[in-house]
Amino acid sequence: MIKLTNLTKRYGSFTAVNGIDLDVPQGELFGFLGPNGAGKTTTLRIIAGILKPTNGSVEIGGVDLATDPIAAKSKLGFIPDRPFIYEKLTGAEFLRFVAGLYDQEGPQIEHRARELLALFDLEEWRDELVESYSHGMRQKLIISSAFVHRPEVIVVDEPMVGLDPKAARILKDLFREYTHRGHTIMMSTHTLEVAEALCDRIAIIQAGEIRACGTMNELRANAASGAMGLEDIFLRLTGENAARALVDVLDA
C-alpha cells in the first residue's frame, strides 16, 4: 500500500534520509521508530507530499506520488507531529473542511464527524472555537480529521503526544480496528510499548537509514537479543549509550 523505493532526502550536505526501501502492505499497522533527528518525520512528510525527495519514489496504493499527486493523496490521511488547526474554526467546521478537501460532504460526513467527536469526548465542544481547546483536545480533533474521510492509508507522526490515557487507549483500539478492516497505517512513535503492543511490523531508522525491519520476533533475532523487549532492541540497534555515567552528568 505504501512503497518507498531508494527514498533519499538531502539538505545541502546533510543527508536526512538515505536510500530507504520499504513496502507496507494493505491492512498492516507499521511502526516507524528511531532516535530524535533520525529522519522519521522527514520520511513521513515526503510520503504526505509535503517534501520532495532528492531521489527515489513513493507509491501509495500503486499510484506514484510524483506523477499523479492528486490520485495518490486522495488515498491518504496525514497527521503531522505539530498539527495546525485554524484557531477560529469550530471543531465541526474543521472536520467539514477537511472532508471537503477530499470532496466529501453531506449527512454521512456529518454523522461520521459526530461519531468521531463523541468517540474522543469532544461532542460538547463541536461548536466551540478551536482556540478554546486544550493541547490534547486539538490532538484528538486532528486525529478525527484524518479518519473523517476514510482514507485507505493513514500516515501519523507521534500520535500519542498529549493524549490522556483514555484517549490513548481509544486511539490504539481505533488503529487496530481500522487496519483489521483492510486499511493501512504507518506511524512513528517514541512510545515503544505502544509500538510493541500494536504494530504488525516495525522499522528502526537511524541517521537516515533503516537499521532493522520486521516483526518483534524478527527484530529480536536481528539484535541477537533473546527475549528482550523493544526498548533494549531499540537501544542496541541504534547504539544509544543508555548507560551514560549519570553521576558525571549531574556533577558537571
Add this chain to the structure above:
Amino acid sequence: MSQRTSAALPDPSTGHLLAPKWLTARARAATGERGNALRLSFLAVFGLLFWAFIFVMVFRLLRFFRGVQEIGPLLAGKLLGLILVGFFSILLLSNVITALSSYFLARDLDLLVSAPVDWLKLYLAKLIETLVHSSWMVVLMAVPIFTAYGVVFGGGPLFPLVVVATFLPFLVVPAVIGSAVTLLLVNIFPARRTRDILSVIAVLAAGGIVVLFRLVRPERLARPEGFRSLVDFITVLKGPTSPMLPSEWVQRAVMSWVGGRTEALPFYLLWSTAAAATVLGAALHRWLYPTGFSKAQESAERWVRSGRLGRAGRSMLAPFGVVRRELVLKEIRLFFRDTTQWSQLILLGVLVLVYVFNIKFLPLRGEGMTFFLVNVVPFLNLVLAGFVLASVAARFIFPGVSLEGRTLWLLRSSPMSMRELLWSKFWVGTLPLLVLAVAIVGVTDYLLQVTAFMMAVSVFTITFMTMAIAGLAIGFGTLFPQFETENAAQIPTSFGGLVFMMSSVVLIGLVVILEARPVYSYLAAQAYGGQADATAMVVGFGSAAVICGTTTLLPISVALRRLEA
C-alpha cells in the same frame, strides 16, 4: 452525500480552500468579547474620520485644479497618476512579502499540500489570499480619493462601477507579479537562505520604488517656472507619465470617463494584462511551486552565527547585570533570527529612502521661497518623521509583549520582575529607533540647509518624541496583546495597534502645537529683528518635554501593572 468514486478524484474548489479564512473572519466578527461593540464603533468612527480627512484634502485640491484654466484637468490627471504609481509600488512590495508568507510559510499549507488539492485551485486561493492581505490598506486609501474625483469632476452614478472595473485588475497585476517574484526567488536561492531572498527583495523594492519615483519626476510638476514656457509644461502634463504601467491605464480610464470621452483601450489593457499575468503566473506556479514549497520547508537554519558578535554583546552588556543582559541579548537574537520580524526592516528602509529622497527634491529654492517657508518645512518635517517613527514602532516595539506569547510562562515563573522585561524591551526598541530618528531628521535638515536653532529644535524634539512613542508602543502592546497570532506582521494592524497609532498621532500633534509658538517667535525675531519671547520658549519647549516624559513613563507603568496582575 457525494462520495468520490475511484474514477472521480477529489477536486475541492478554490472557494472551499478559502472557506476557513472566511469562517475565521466571521468568527472574529461574531466573537462576543466584552467591549467588542465598543471597539467596532471606535474603528468605524476612526475609519470614517480618516476617510473624511483624505476626502476633504483631495477634494479641495481638485476643486482648486478644476478652477485653473487649460491645465486644471491635466494636473488632476497627473496627480492621480502619481498616487497610482505610489499605490502600484506599495502593492508590488507588499505582495512579494505577503506571498512569501501565504504560499510558503503559512501554517495551513501542510494540511492543504498533503490533501488532494489541484495545483490551480491552490494557486488561485493563495493568490486571492495574498491580494486581500496586501491590498486592503491601499483600497481603503483609494476610496476617498476616487470619491473626491467623482464628486469634483461629476463622475455620475456609474463612476463607482468604472472605478471598480479599473481598480480590480490594477490590484491583480501586482499580486500576480509579487507572487511570481517570490516563487522565483524561493526556487533560485538555497532554501536555508530565506534571508538572502529577502535582502534581494529589499534591494529590488528600494530600487524599484526610486526608479518609479524618478520616472514620474514629481518635482517638475511642482515648479512650472522650471519649464521654458507654458507650452512645455502643458506638453509634459499631457504626455503619459509611464505608459507601460497599469497605473497610467487606470488614470486614463478614470480621467477619460470624468471628461465625458470614455476610452475603451485602458479597460482592455487592464483586464487583458491581469488575465494574461494570471495565466502566466499559474503556469509558473505549476512549474516551480512543488520544488519551491519543498525547499521552503527546509529553510529552518541549523547553524547560527554567534561567535564574536555574541561575545562582544555579552561584554558590552555586562555592567547591566545578568538578567538584563540575557533579556536584551534574547530580544536581539530572536529579532534577527526571525525572518518575519527582521524582514520588516526592508519596508522601513524603503520608507526612509523614499522620504529622504522626496525631501531632497523639495523645491525650496528660487522665487517665492521665503525665510519662513524654508524654516517651517523642517518643523513640519518633524511631524512626518514622527509618523515614520510611529509606524516603525508599531512594527517593531508594539508586538514585543505579544511575541512573548506562549513563552511568557517561563519569564513569569522565573525570579525576575516584569519591570526588567518591559524596560529591556523598551531600550532594545528605543535605541535603534532613536538612531534612526536622529539620522532621518539630521539628514533631512542638512538637505534643507536649516538654521542651527531649527536643527537643535528638531533633534531635541525628535529625541523626546521617540522615547514617548516607544513608551506608548510598549504600553498599548501590553494592554492589547495578540498572543495567538500566526504572523508577527499582523500584530501592528490589530485593534491595539490602531489605538497606538492614533495615540501617537495625537502626541505628535500636541508636541508640534506646543512648540509652534516658540518656533514662530524665534523665526519672527530672525526675520524682522528683535528678541524672541523667552517665556514662550520655556513654556512651549518645557511643556512638550513634560508631555513626552509622561507619555514615556505612564504607559510603561500601566503595562507593568497589567503584566503583574
